[in-house]
Amino acid sequence: MVKVLIKSVREYKTASILSPVFVALEVVLECLIPFVIAKLVNAIDVTAGTVIKMSEIWMYGGILIGMSFASLLFGALAGAFCAKASAGYAKNLRKDLYYKVQDFSFENIDKFSTPSLVTRMTTDVTNVQFAYMMIIRVAVRSPLMMIFSLVMTFVMGGSLGWIFVAVIPPLAFLLFFIMKKAMPLFHRVFKKYDNLNESIQENVRGMRVVKSFVREEYEKEKFDKAATDVQMDFTKAERILAWNNPIMQFFFYGVLSTVLFLGSYFILKSNGVTSVGEVSQLIVYGMQILMSLMMFSMVFAMIVMSLESARRICEVLGEESTIKNPENAITEVQNGDIDFDSVCFKYSAAAERYALADVDLHIKSGETIGIIGGTGSSKTTLVNLISRLYDATDGSVSVGGHAVKEYDLTALRNSVSVVLQKNELFSGTIKENLRWGDPNATDEQLIEACKLAQADEFIQGFPNGYDTFIEQGGANVSGGQKQRLCIARALLKKPKVLILDDSTSAVDTHTDALIRKAFREYIPETTKIIIAQRTSSVEDADRIVIMDGGRINAIGTHKELLGKNRIYTEVYTTQNKASNDSTIIDGGEGNE
Secondary structure (H helix, E strand, C coil): CHHHHHCCCHHHHHHHHHHHHHHHHHHHHHHHHHHHHHHHHHCCECCCCECCCHHHHHHHHHHHHHHHHHHHHHHHHHHHHHHHHHHHHHHHHHHHHHHHHHCCCHHHHHHHCHHHHHHHHHHHHHHHHHHHHHHHCHHHHHHHHHHHHHHHHHHHHHHHHHHHHHHHHHHHHHHHHHHHHHHHHHHHHHHHHHHHHHHHHHHHHCHHHHHHCCCHHHHHHHHHHHHHHHHHHHHHHHHHHCCHHHHHHHHHHHHHHHHHHHHHHHHHHCCCCCCHHHHHHHHHHHHHHHHHHHHHHHHHHHHHHHHHHHHHHHHHHHCCCCCCCCCCCECCCCCCCEEEEEEEECCCCCCCCCCEEEEEEEECCCCEEEEEECCCCCHHHHHHCCCCCCCCCEEEEEECCEEHHHECHHHHHHHEEEECCCCCCCCEEHHHHHCCCCCCCCHHHHHHHHHHCCCHHHHHCCCCHHHCEECHHHCCCCHHHHHHHHHHHHHCCCCCEEEEECCCCCCCHHHHHHHHHHHHHHCCCCEEEEECCCHHHCCCCCEEEEEECCEEEEEECHHHHCCCCHHHHHHHHHHCCCCCCCHHHHHHHHHC
């Protein structure tokens, strides 16, 4: 785990090294200062009533002042380098996580879930950042302070130094016991954080639905339950960690009392061999040892909390995308030919049934293919295999005469434009959103694509035209406008294959017909696959594929399927009943 996390230090390695170096120098000076003070105290001969020469007082005083300023300087430098290193490390860690997620396939994202990934890139990284900051400063300072102070206690107090040595084993055992008890609770807490974030994300995304159905109270109760679950487990974990402080206080005051008692005894019995200055500074060193142990317990508590966060981050960084570029990948798609050969697919290796089974489908470049089927018939799953958003479990999918696994992913996805069922627009102007399709597109090309998608007219109606700002998620445009903007964005890629996954469902049938007409006239060489719920959207397709239960039920033209295929006929009949044909409805109402 450490090997994975340490890679994110990179350009902040120097700052990460300098911070503990200056901490070490600061600790050395802090341990020497009591020694010099003891020299001053012992230089006073109380019995004779004489004092050392003023020159010696000035010398020791000057040394103390110089050491104090040097210690202050080293402490400030250690803090500055620590802040730079920890903040930079967190920045790199978030960047590494974000870049890793960008390379994930849909299967990888399904495994972690979106809220969990957000938590790992925010809360978990913050926890690890604090732990890293404590490690390169406090975790270095504490043991060094303890070791140097322990050495000085033997130098100044002789056998009294063993009192401090005796404290360390039981204290270490208690700290280990606390960690062992707290870790499982933190593991559970962070899983519940994911559930909490999922609840928040779902509520914010569906706020319009929540308000439409007046479900605010229900959502509040659901959130309250998730928040309470987090609070209960976190309270249990914090309650265990809270034992750190009383345990440390117990040892602190116990050792201090012992040193005072034995030190006083040795002063009285040693006849001047053990001095007041030595014992007083021995107490100072004892306090430094115990304070360093208290600081170490704080580091320990932070590390315990961050270990689970570190593990979750490493899970993401260690995850390999299930879809990778092959060696010697093909970088150009020749045409829009598509072939499904005995394709089967399931979302998980542990799944009992296939989402797609025994799919054989051959599409010629430039064809317009309609796909219709009931909810859950795997229409979207089928087209996701074309651009390698998922890989087929069995069989092969080919585009342009080559298996999709042989292509460079960027080249393949630039040649296969997909307007997904869930259309997404990003905060920015209309131009900025459209240029996702082609960053170098001219204004004329943007307008041309929008005309094909029947979007130019409503864009020109906005006060700022193509410079109109789109709010996050396209909240300030209608569903139909959003769909047409997404279609225009896909057209700007000049794809060999264009897939419309139910992406005209929010536009009226007249506009839908105009879009399809524009496709036939202006991009005849592009293979067009239209997934639709309305038969009117696919009536003029070259062929229509009927999906049922993850299998191809039938393939044919509108005329071939109508009246001969049960599924297509039922859908067509339901959607195309004459408006004045209400005999059943009228009769039903009359009998009541």
